[in-house]
Amino acid sequence: xxxxxxxxxxxxxxxxxxxxxxxxxxxxxxxxxxxxxxxxxxxxxxxxxxxxxxxxxxxxxxxxxxxxxxxxxxxxxxxxxxxxxxxxxxxxxxxxxxxxxxxxxxxxxxxxxxxxxxxxxxxxxxxxxxxxxxxxxxxxxxxxxxxxxxxxxxxxxxxxxxxxxxxxxxxxxxxxxxxxxxxxxxxxxxxxxxxxxxxxxxxxxxxxxxxxxxxxxxxxxxxxxxxxxxxxxxxxxxxxxxxxxxxxxxxxxxxxxxxxxxxxxxxxxxxxxxxxxxxxxxxxxxxxxxxxxxxxxxxxxxxxxxxxxxxxxxxxxxxxxxxxxxxxxxxxxxxxxxxxxxxxxxxxxxxxxxxxxxxxxxxxxxxxxxxxxxxxxxxxxxxxxxxxxxxxxxxxxxxxxxxxxxxxxxxxxxxxxxxxxxxxxxxxxxxx
Numbered sequence: 001x002x003x004x005x006x007x008x009x010x011x012x013x014x015x016x017x018x019x020x021x022x023x024x025x026x027x028x029x030x031x032x033x034x035x036x037x038x039x040x041x042x043x044x045x046x047x048x049x050x051x052x053x054x055x056x057x058x059x060x061x062x063x064x065x066x067x068x069x070x071x072x073x074x075x076x077x078x079x080x081x082x083x084x085x086x087x088x089x090x091x092x093x094x095x096x097x098x099x100x101x102x103x104x105x106x107x108x109x110x111x112x113x114x115x116x117x118x119x120x121x122x123x124x125x126x127x128x129x130x131x132x133x134x135x136x137x138x139x140x141x142x143x144x145x146x147x148x149x150x151x152x153x154x155x156x157x158x159x160x161x162x163x164x165x166x167x168x169x170x171x172x173x174x175x176x177x178x179x180x181x182x183x184x185x186x187x188x189x190x191x192x193x194x195x196x197x198x199x200x201x202x203x204x205x206x207x208x209x210x211x212x213x214x215x216x217x218x219x220x221x222x223x224x225x226x227x228x229x230x231x232x233x234x235x236x237x238x239x240x241x242x243x244x245x246x247x248x249x250x251x252x253x254x255x256x257x258x259x260x261x262x263x264x265x266x267x268x269x270x271x272x273x274x275x276x277x278x279x280x281x282x283x284x285x286x287x288x289x290x291x292x293x294x295x296x297x298x299x300x301x302x303x304x305x306x307x308x309x310x311x312x313x314x315x316x317x318x319x320x321x322x323x324x325x326x327x328x329x330x331x332x333x334x335x336x337x338x339x340x341x342x343x344x345x346x347x348x349x350x351x352x353x354x355x356x357x358x359x360x361x362x363x364x365x366x367x368x369x370x371x372x373x374x375x376x377x378x379x380x381x382x383x384x385x386x387x388x389x390x391x392x393x394x395x396x397x398x399x400x401x402x403x404x405x406x407x408x409x410x411x412x413x414x415x416x417x418x419x420x421x422x423x424x425x426x427x428x429x430x431x432x
Contacts, residue, residue: 001258003318004131006124006160010268011320018321019058022271025293026061027052032087032296039075039085040301043067061271061291067303072249073105082110087297097148099248100421109148109248112297116155118269119148119295122252123156125266129255129318130215130242132186134161139184139213141175141193143419144168148248149219153188156252162186172200176208183212191223191233192422198236199360199417209238219244220421222347225256225263225328228354243328245307250300251292254325259317262324269293272323273302274311277333285310287333288325306333308345337366337427339373342403346425349377352397358383359393361415367428376406380415 005011010021030052033040047065049055055063076083086093093110100106111119132138138157142150144166157164165182167175176197179187187194194216201208216239223229224243233241243263245254253270254263265272273289275282288307292300308330313323331345338344346364353362360380367374377397381389390407397405 001317002131003258004128004133005320006121006128007268011125011322013268013321015321018267021268022058022293026058026271026291027055029291029293029296029299029301030055033299033301035087037085037087037299039083040299043301058271061273061302064302066289067301069107069249069304069306072107076108082108085298086110087299088112092297095151096146097151097248098146100147107249110298111295115295115297117159119152119252120155120159122246122266122269123152124159125268126217126242126244126252126255127156127160127162129257129264130186130217131240131258132160132162132215132217136185136215137163137165137183137212138186138188139165139167139175139179139182141167141179141187141189141197141419147420149246152246152252153217172197173204176201176204176206179213180206180211185212186215186217187213187237187239188217188219190220190418190420190422191218191226191229192221192418193420194218194233194241195229195236196417196419198233201236208236211237213237213239215239216241217244218242219246222329222331223350223354223422226347226351226354228351228356232354232357245325245329247305250290250303250305251295253290253292254328256328257316257318257320261316262312262326263328264316264320264322264324267322274309288329307331308333308336335425337375337425339366339375340403342401344375344401348401349397350424352400353377353379353393355396356381356389356393358386358389360412361410361417362424363410363415364425365428366426373429374406375401375403376408378408378410378415380410380412382412 043065092112094113095111095116098106098108144150154164218224230241243256246252254265256263271291274286275289277287288305288309290303309325312326315321331347336343336345353359358381360382363378365376390409394407
């Protein structure tokens with residue numbers, strides 16, 4: 001197992017050394033914020049912290065207030081267009097991006113030149129975790145809109161000295177042709193789009209497994225850590241898949257390594273907490289709460305991500321001592337479905353459906369029929385005897401989810417495909 005590191009000293013540090021590193025970063029962050037960031041300055045003072053020197057250990061993070069996304073949205077509404085979470089004068093900022101708006105109103109986000117270098121460092125850890133380095137040619141199958149993930153991934157490629165190839169302003173067939181012709185060795189996209197590209201390649205008789213791509217970095221959805229989805233992508237491309245987690249307002253915080261034993265949380269650049277969402281007490285499984293340590297211009301302190309994770313702090317076979325999320329992000333707490341009293345994360349449904357190789361695409365509909373919640377999975381199935389696949393999925397889903405599940409056959413190419421984050425769940429109960 002060939003392992004490469006972006007910063008070996010930090011990634012393999014003892015817990016004591018890592019804690020000292022985090023403490024130094026936290027005190028610098030708090031000094032800057034208390035001095036000139038009106039959004040966090042008020043929050044911290046209201047919580048009783050008026051001097052960064054009063055923050056004496058990493059455990060003191062519990063003294064600081066949480067940050068919720070709605071606060072940031074409300075702040076930008078009150079202080080348009082960028083909000084008050086700015087530590088420096090506007091002249092210091094060189095990048096403007098915004099969130100995808102998947103869970104509500106988009107947030108605008110500004111970064112300084114120093115913070116942009118921090119983004120590139122975070123992505124450098126992602127690439128080296130995947131075994132991608134300066135000799136690689138990375139193809140970015142993105143439209144390059146205002147979402148930060150596209151641009152930060154590009155900056156990270158430049159940081160490690162790789163050749164960055166844009167897939168912007170191209171349709172799926174053009175991207176595949178360019179990827180093949182330019183001998184790209186790595187691909188960045190969402191899991192859904194990696195599968196869609198494989199579908200297009202099959203239709204256009206492009207021998208995808210003969211491409212030079214050996215590594216695929218996926219983000220934006222939990223599919224990269226779902227075994228069935230991961231296997232489908234790797235078999236279609238003949239390449240190894242790496243999962244990555246992050247968010248515009250937080251940063252690029254997670255990555256899988258060549259040991260493939262969970263998603264590492266980059267504790268060199270982030271202070272990580274996992275809390276029981278009901279009690280706010282530390283837990284092995286619960287909500288991921290993140291503080292970024294070196295994005296001083298527009299920081300995030302104790303941000304409630306809404307992501308459900310299961311933490312593993314045992315050292316990894318790759319040599320990294322960073323904590324890991326087992327199975328990646330299990331799902332978003334606010335997107336968990338409750339159907340007839342059963343809690344279901346969308347990722348659990350995908351894990352079932354993607355274990356059937358004949359399924360090309362799927363969608364999920366939750367509805368209320370005669371006062372009873374009903375869960376229906378629609379699937380496109382390739383090959384002969386599609387009804388047998390539908391019946392098998394229905395049995396498997398009902399057994400594994402613990403409730404009756406309806407599965408129906410959709411006509412070929414009628415379900416939507418996604419370049420960015422897939423939106424396969426329709427909950428009609430919310431409209432009743």
